[in-house]
Amino acid sequence: MSTPTLAVGRPEAVPSRWRSLATAFMSSPSLQMVGRRLLVAIPVLFGVTLLTFVVMNLLPGDAAQELLGANATPQQVHELEIKLHLDQPPWVRYAEWLRGVVTGNLGTSLASKQEVTTVLGQRLPVTFELVLYGLLISVVFAVPLAVLTAWRPGGIFDRLCTVLSVAGLSVAPYVLALVLIYVFAVKLGVLPAIGYVSPTESIVGNIRSLTLPAVALGLPLLCFYMRLLRADLLEQMQSEDYVVTARAKGLPPWRVLVGHALRNSLFGFLTVVGLNLGTLIGATVLVEQIFSLPGMGQELLEAIDNRDIPVIEGTVLVFALIVVLVNLLTDLLYAVLDPRIRYGRSAA
């Protein structure tokens, strides 16, 4: 604070450019929040992997037996157990696995002998693409639909959408998937029923192969998001002072709705989208199974069936990591959008 500067009105003087940058960096509330949140995330991730390990070890049935089949002799099973280090106590195996994770080694699959990281590398892009596509469908349609329904609450369009959204929320994903397959693949024959085409093979084929699964994944979510956003928009329009101000200064109603109410509603909306990602990822297990997509969900089902603990642990870790990171990202985005949070003041 020694050197006076010409920047009149700036509360703080700038001693040196780099030091100020460093101070700004360290004292940035957003960064501190990231640090705090990452610290909280570590025990959560640890808990998730521990829980998975405990659950999988408590379960009856073991990997060696599953791999060798029902006809294997106890001798063979025992030999394989020693080979795979399954004879060691669970906590030793968990500690070993954990040590590997810290160094980026997720172990090898008991069933396929492949590195778990390699397996995940092959499977993750498919699931990632599917989730992104599904999320895109739900958000891209939910926002305009919510705005249109909130435009005239109680109008014909609003009522129609309300009824349809309750219906959409009540459809089980597997039912929806089968109906989609029956209509679009069996009856109309416009989209493939099952299978996955990689984008390196054909971009169009890739999108076509993922369209039905993404719709099955995204449609219930679309209904949920639309209802949520509509309710929030209506609340903003009815009870917020800034809406009254905007109206009083003569803004056209659609600008009040889109420019003011929607902007504010999007905050809460983003959080919910982030929070819901866990459910969405869970749902991919089912959708991938129905549409025979070679993603993480399918891998996980096989791994659970084989008691292939390294693969299960790896998959669950990646799932949990994605959920934690997306929630963090949502909060950050929130901070970027809302200055009250950025500067550490509570928005509530």
Added chain:
Amino acid sequence: MAAPLREILVPSVAEGGAIEGVGIGWARRLSLDIVIPAAVLILIAGGCFLGPLILPIPKPVGGNILSANLPPFSPGHILGTNPVGNDILSQILYGGRVSFEVGIGTNLIGLVVGGLLGTVAAYRGGVMDAIIMRILDVLIAFPSLVLALAIAEGLGPGELNVIWALSFFTVPAFARIARAATLRLREQTFMLAAQLAGTRSWRMLFRHIAPNILPQLVTFGLLGVGVAIILEGALSFLGLGVRPPNPSWGNMIALGQQTLTAQPQLVLIPSIFVFVTVLALNLLGDALRIRWAVS
């Protein structure tokens, strides 16, 4: 401003269509948006639990292979039969029992265990709150279907095991809601008054907190029953829930999938039952939410 005048002249219509201020007593309480879904639910549940006792319906298993693949409206089999000759109506009714038992069971466990955890966490605060919430964080960060799959796979197929597996979803959800609701209650003056009067903790919990947060938990529970029915179907669909020949709506759909092109009704009929049941639960939950004005 013409609005106030209009409000006086025309009774305001609440969102669900219930007319406020009209009717008396029970008639006012029972509006159509509550009665219709409730009636549908009672009809389906009653049909599932009482139907096989009253009506001359064949057993859901051990059907005659000679009467396999009958189309709907066949004599003796109103909804037809499946590829092994079991009566579909009977399978629907017995399978529905599974759905209702799982739906209600998991949410009851969630309501009691999760409700207690959440209330205690919020009421006690401090370390207790932190520990309970971190454990729940882990359960929430966990892709729940994965956990349910692992548990269902490990415990083996069967209805009771499905209930245990799915309770891992419901407990953290109920706990979160109960905690938030209790935190809001803590600020209320009647809570302070009760505390100053020297009310014991357990009495606070059951006399002051529970009645106030129950409406919120019950409305959530109704939606939760729908979700649980869908999830039970998902587990059965993946072969980890109730296994054939014992019927459940989920495994009926899964079996029907194999002959989707030739006999879409095998998928369609159980799908419609799942859909209508869950729809009725959602509508009832929504209507009660508006009625009890819980957010």
